[in-house]
Amino acid sequence: MNVKDAPERLDLRGLKCPMPALLAKRRLRAGGETLLEIRTDDPMAPIDIPHMCHVEGHEVVEMERMGGEARMVLRARRGS
Secondary structure, X not given: OOOOOOOEEEEOOOOOOOHHHHHHHHHHOOOOOOXXXXXXXXXXXXXXXXXXXXXXXXXXXXXXXXXXXXXXXXXXXXXX
16 A cells, blocks of 8 residues: 555644554554554653664654644654
8 A cells, every 4th residue: 555645644633652552553453554644632642653664664744743732743654
């Protein structure tokens, strides 16, 4: 499967640690090479999600903080 042009969006606002990282991990493991855009307001997510990506072999393509929210674009590793 090819990477989609536009990332799939996952709104995780309102969820607290560890749920954003666990739900992102589940979606990235769903298979194929996928781009996933996550929005979260959990203050730990900008730490937890990149750490999960490092451990699982996924890539953090982009990350930005906007006030109390964060937006991350992740790329699933192949064959996950």
